[in-house]
Amino acid sequence: MKTFTPSYLKEFTEKVFVEFGIPEYHARIASGILALSDIRGIDSHGVARLYSYAGLLSEGRINPNPKIEIIREKKSVCTVDGDNGLGLVVGHYANLIAIEKAKTFGSGWVSVFNTNHFGIAGYYVLEALKHDMIGWAMTNSTKLVAPLWGAERMLGTNPIAIAFPGLEEPPIVIDLATSAAAFGKIEIAMRADSNIPEGWIINKDGVTTTYPKDMIDGGALLPLGSTREAGGHKGYALASMVDILTAVLSGANWGPFAPPFALRQEIPERSVGKGIGHFFGAMEIDGFMEVDEFKKRIDDWISVMRNTKSVEGKQVVIPGDPEREEEIIRSKNGIPLSDKVVEDLRAISAMTGVPFEAD
Amino acid sequence: MKTFTPSYLKEFTEKVFVEFGIPEYHARIASGILALSDIRGIDSHGVARLYSYAGLLSEGRINPNPKIEIIREKKSVCTVDGDNGLGLVVGHYANLIAIEKAKTFGSGWVSVFNTNHFGIAGYYVLEALKHDMIGWAMTNSTKLVAPLWGAERMLGTNPIAIAFPGLEEPPIVIDLATSAAAFGKIEIAMRADSNIPEGWIINKDGVTTTYPKDMIDGGALLPLGSTREAGGHKGYALASMVDILTAVLSGANWGPFAPPFALRQEIPERSVGKGIGHFFGAMEIDGFMEVDEFKKRIDDWISVMRNTKSVEGKQVVIPGDPEREEEIIRSKNGIPLSDKVVEDLRAISAMTGVPFEAD
Numbered sequence: 001m002k003t004f005t006p007s008y009l010k011e012f013t014e015k016v017f018v019e020f021g022i023p024e025y026h027a028r029i030a031s032g033i034l035a036l037s038d039i040r041g042i043d044s045h046g047v048a049r050l051y052s053y054a055g056l057l058s059e060g061r062i063n064p065n066p067k068i069e070i071i072r073e074k075k076s077v078c079t080v081d082g083d084n085g086l087g088l089v090v091g092h093y094a095n096l097i098a099i100e101k102a103k104t105f106g107s108g109w110v111s112v113f114n115t116n117h118f119g120i121a122g123y124y125v126l127e128a129l130k131h132d133m134i135g136w137a138m139t140n141s142t143k144l145v146a147p148l149w150g151a152e153r154m155l156g157t158n159p160i161a162i163a164f165p166g167l168e169e170p171p172i173v174i175d176l177a178t179s180a181a182a183f184g185k186i187e188i189a190m191r192a193d194s195n196i197p198e199g200w201i202i203n204k205d206g207v208t209t210t211y212p213k214d215m216i217d218g219g220a221l222l223p224l225g226s227t228r229e230a231g232g233h234k235g236y237a238l239a240s241m242v243d244i245l246t247a248v249l250s251g252a253n254w255g256p257f258a259p260p261f262a263l264r265q266e267i268p269e270r271s272v273g274k275g276i277g278h279f280f281g282a283m284e285i286d287g288f289m290e291v292d293e294f295k296k297r298i299d300d301w302i303s304v305m306r307n308t309k310s311v312e313g314k315q316v317v318i319p320g321d322p323e324r325e326e327e328i329i330r331s332k333n334g335i336p337l338s339d340k341v342v343e344d345l346r347a348i349s350a351m352t353g354v355p356f357e358a359d
Numbered sequence: 360m361k362t363f364t365p366s367y368l369k370e371f372t373e374k375v376f377v378e379f380g381i382p383e384y385h386a387r388i389a390s391g392i393l394a395l396s397d398i399r400g401i402d403s404h405g406v407a408r409l410y411s412y413a414g415l416l417s418e419g420r421i422n423p424n425p426k427i428e429i430i431r432e433k434k435s436v437c438t439v440d441g442d443n444g445l446g447l448v449v450g451h452y453a454n455l456i457a458i459e460k461a462k463t464f465g466s467g468w469v470s471v472f473n474t475n476h477f478g479i480a481g482y483y484v485l486e487a488l489k490h491d492m493i494g495w496a497m498t499n500s501t502k503l504v505a506p507l508w509g510a511e512r513m514l515g516t517n518p519i520a521i522a523f524p525g526l527e528e529p530p531i532v533i534d535l536a537t538s539a540a541a542f543g544k545i546e547i548a549m550r551a552d553s554n555i556p557e558g559w560i561i562n563k564d565g566v567t568t569t570y571p572k573d574m575i576d577g578g579a580l581l582p583l584g585s586t587r588e589a590g591g592h593k594g595y596a597l598a599s600m601v602d603i604l605t606a607v608l609s610g611a612n613w614g615p616f617a618p619p620f621a622l623r624q625e626i627p628e629r630s631v632g633k634g635i636g637h638f639f640g641a642m643e644i645d646g647f648m649e650v651d652e653f654k655k656r657i658d659d660w661i662s663v664m665r666n667t668k669s670v671e672g673k674q675v676v677i678p679g680d681p682e683r684e685e686e687i688i689r690s691k692n693g694i695p696l697s698d699k700v701v702e703d704l705r706a707i708s709a710m711t712g713v714p715f716e717a718d
Binding site: 072073074075076077078079104105106107109111134146147148149150151152154160162164172174176177178179180181197199200202205206207224225226229230231233234235236237238240241243244245248249250251254255256272283284285286287288289294297298300301304305308309310311312314315316317319 | 431432433434435436437438463464465466468470493505506507508509510511513519521523531533535536537538539540556558559561564565566583584585588589590592593594595596597599600602603604607608609610613614615631642643644645646647648653656657659660663664667668669670671673674675676678
């Protein structure tokens with residue numbers, strides 16, 4: 001483990017993006033989103049992903065200078081063509097379109113196609129908060145999850161994010177994948193050679209298993225709820241909802257046809273659209289209620305939930321708490337990166353000529 | 360078990376509502392929603408609930424003739440005061456407001472307070488389909504669910520519904536409670552004196568239990584995902600999202616303060632608004648994509664998902680399939696009602712003078 005300041009990593013990332021022909025103002029946005037992820041403790045979506053972005057950029061599989069445009073609209077709703085740009089950039093601008101629409105029409109809803117991995121969904125909903133709006137963000141992604149009773153990967157981990165501002169309290173930030181567990185947890189167990197809990201994955205025959213290696217051997221993640229008995233059909237339905245709003249509605253590749261987010265991964269046999277898809281929403285709080293009254297009600301809600309009688313030794317957590325606590329720690333102590341990630345960043349440095357660790 | 364034709368039950372329900380002073384055109388809507396629930400096989404939300412509605416109406420706790428109105432709006436968004444009407448009626452009209460707004464602004468979003476139990480969320484999203492719109496419906500409800508790591512009931516089973524139309528295929532209809540299991544399943548196990556699976560409920564100390572009686576003795580339902588390991592924090596976050604959009608944003612009672620939907624249930628110690636809350640959305644498909652193109656893409660999606668390689672002896676189901684299959688059966692064979700429900704309907708008949716079973 002090595003530790004870096006957030007600003008050092010952000011600057012490195014920005015320069016790398018610029019080396020790949022991304023305009024500086026786009027590189028600034030994209031590196032900011034990856035840095036936010038690292039600061040908030042979501043290691044899987046931060047600078048650890050730069051190697052994948054760099055790989056796709058170097059192979060010309062992401063357009064470094066996209067022309068992002070609305071191709072169809074009706075007042076509060078529209079479809080945006082991301083022109084195969086970095087998802088971080090396309091997502092940022094499409095989300096701004098939702099926010100602008102909300103200023104004019106009370107709400108704005110944007111379905112996006114021809115785009116790529118957009119980082120943490122939480123970033124976009126935090127942006128909406130700056131405008132006293134309730135923000136929504138979803139994206140589809142490479143297949144990893146089996147529908148309930150399925151025995152193969154058909155859907156991505158398809159996250160849903162939404163945030164609500166408090167007045168004195170920090171905002172409630174919901175950002176969840178619709179799978180039971182993250183793929184990263186399976187990888188960690190595999191490296192540690194340890195078993196995983198029931199309910200996370202199935203093997204290639206669709207049977208639940210506690211051996212992480214079964215995931216690699218043709219297995220799949222289970223949707224949130226895991227089994228029929230515990231509500232796995234609900235997680236599957238939520239993942240489907242995200243897939244349809246982001247990809248079917250926009251004209252992107254849906255379900256098992258979402259392109260992979262890395263080199264050397266299998267390209268889907270069929271193309272049913274362009275790129276992957278996102279979906280953004282923004283609603284003006286003021287259109288429903290006085291903004292400060294809403295924020296006071298959120299403060300009250302947070303305080304009541306936090307004070308729930310709890311299981312011994314535990315406390316009820318408000319969505320967004322863990323990330324905010326991590327943010328305080330990492331802003332002070334820096335971002336710890338695994339040897340593997342540091343090695344990747346060195347490789348990117350060698351590839352691009354952008355210095356890393358003053359080497 | 361006795362079996363009744365859907366139209367017989369619908370007529371009886373309608374006349375009962377009229378007896379309680381509900382205008383005929385409102386009674387028609389309300390009885391139609393309960394009948395739809397019975398036809399689609401969702402017994403818990405159909406005529407079995409008439410006893411609760413009748414009880415609350417007879418005690419004057421529901422306003423039979425509400426003046427439903429928009430109290431604040433900004434183009435595509437608004438807040439509606441349900442004037443303490445039947446949730447079935449308030450929900451119907453608030454949903455129509457969302458649909459009307461979508462005709463004008465591309466989308467419509469309505470948060471509702473001062474309302475009551477609205478039946479199946481699926482009804483509202485099916486209405487939006489008639490206008491080639493994607494409909495959303497949510498409601499909060501009486502506390503039954505513990506937040507993750509909580510040891511008491513703080514949230515309702517807070518359902519989320521959304522539907523997408525196919526061209527040749529029937530629509531995808533998603534309608535799910537954000538708890539791991541329905542309260543009705545606990546009641547069934549209690550009556551059968553059988554154990555329930557791990558992950559459905561906790562006892563009064565917040566410990567997971569397989570004894571259904573623990574639910575009654577101060578226990579609570581677990582959110583979708585059940586445990587931290589299997590994603591219980593996600594189900595809790597989804598239930599929170601619904602609670603905030605429906606009740607915090609509208610001015611209704613949120614979280615543990617949602618009033619009960621039955622006589623003889625404990626009234627919450629605090630009031631933080633009026634009634635319970637709903638949230639409806641409608642989006643014009645045409646604002647994103649040619650309607651027929653979208654429907655064809657949905658057909659393709661359905662066919663691909665249905666043909667997922669599956670677990671032996673099972674097939675992947677499309678959300679909405681089970682209810683539609685039940686609809687075909689029950690439209691032909693009638694609605695089976697338990698002795699308990701028939702007894703309740705007889706009691707309502709005695710109370711109102713509306714004949715039941717020609718007695």
